[in-house]
Amino acid sequence: EVTTHADGRVVRRWELVALDRDIEIAPGVFFPAWTYNGQVPGPTLRCTEGDLLQVEFVNAGSHPHTIHFHGTHPPEMDGFEPIVEPGQHFTYEFEAKPFGLHLYHCHTMPLKRHIHKGLYGTFIVDPPEGREPAREMVMVMNAFDSNLDGDNEVYAVNTSAFYYHHHPVRVGAGDLCRIYLVNTTEFDLINSFHLHAGMFKVFRTGTRADQYELTDTIMLCQGERHVLEFRLEHPGMHMFHAHQSEFAELGWMGFFEAVDRLAADDGAPVRDRGGHGGHV
The missing domain is CATH 2.60.40.420 (Cupredoxins -  blue copper proteins)
Structure with a gap:
C-alpha cells in the first residue's frame, strides 16, 4: 500500500507473515522452511530514499521470529528485539536510507538456523533521482x-x-x-x-x-x-x-x-x- 502525505512524503506499507512451509529446492526435493509470506527468499521490498516505511510483521509460524533490516534506522526498529512470539505481531517504522541495496532477515537465536531455514529477503532503496533504465x-x-x-x-x-x-x-x-x-x-x-x-x-x-x-x-x-x-x-x-x-x-x-x-x-x-x- 502506498499513500502520500499532504507534505508530499510517500508512505509505503507492507505486511510480512512468518509461515512454516515446505518449499521445493530441486525437482522432487523439498525443504522444511521458515518463510516470509510463504516464499524463500521473502518478497522484495522496494522504495525510494526518504520514504516512510511501515512493515507489519505477523508471526504465524511455530517459533519466535523478528525482522532485522540492513541500513540506517532507530535502534528500537532494528529487529534484534522485541522477539515476536508465535501469534504476536509488531510494526517496524522508519525512514528509508541510505539509497542502495540492502536485505532483511530474522535475527532470533540461533541466528544461523533462522537464516538458513529461509527467513530473508531483498530490500532495495532507490536514489531519489532513480537509476538508468535497465x-x-x-x-x-x-x-x-x-x-x-x-x-x-x-x-x-x-x-x-x-x-x-x-x-x-x-x-x-x-x-x-x-x-x-x-x-x-x-x-x-x-x-x-x-x-x-x-x-x-x-x-x-x-x-x-x-x-x-x-x-x-x-x-x-x-x-x-x-x-x-x-x-x-x-x-x-x-x-x-x-x-x-x-x-x-x-x-x-x-x-x-x-x-x-x-x-x-x-x-x-x-x-x-x-x-x-x-x-x-
Whole structure:
C-alpha cells in the first residue's frame, strides 16, 4: 500500500507473515522452511530514499521470529528485539536510507538456523533521482542443508537449483542489465558470481553511483550485496555461476540468453512513471 502525505512524503506499507512451509529446492526435493509470506527468499521490498516505511510483521509460524533490516534506522526498529512470539505481531517504522541495496532477515537465536531455514529477503532503496533504465533482476544466492548434517547439499540463486540453467534469462544484446545480488548462504564462508563472455561493473552495496570496478567475478560473504551492471555485446548463451566449482555442480548455475531484440513485455529496459527501470 502506498499513500502520500499532504507534505508530499510517500508512505509505503507492507505486511510480512512468518509461515512454516515446505518449499521445493530441486525437482522432487523439498525443504522444511521458515518463510516470509510463504516464499524463500521473502518478497522484495522496494522504495525510494526518504520514504516512510511501515512493515507489519505477523508471526504465524511455530517459533519466535523478528525482522532485522540492513541500513540506517532507530535502534528500537532494528529487529534484534522485541522477539515476536508465535501469534504476536509488531510494526517496524522508519525512514528509508541510505539509497542502495540492502536485505532483511530474522535475527532470533540461533541466528544461523533462522537464516538458513529461509527467513530473508531483498530490500532495495532507490536514489531519489532513480537509476538508468535497465533489464533488472534480483538474485539471492542461497543454499540448503537437505539432510540436516550441517553442510549444504543444494545451491542456487532464488532457491531453485539449476532453474536458470533450464530456464535462461532473456536479455537484449547491448541492453543495460542490472542485477541486485545478495548473499544469504549459511554454513559456507563465501559465495560468488561469475559471468562468461562479458564483464560487469560492481557498485558495492549500491550506495555510490559514481564509483565502480570492472570485473567478471565477485566474491561475497553472508550479508554482503552489490549492484552489478553489464551489457552483453554478442547474441547467444552466456553462462553465469558460482566460481566455487562445487556450488556450480550442486545447482548454482544458469544462462543469460542474449537476443537481438527484446520486447518490452519480456523485460526490455523502460522508464516507468516513478523513474525506475523495469524489473522482474
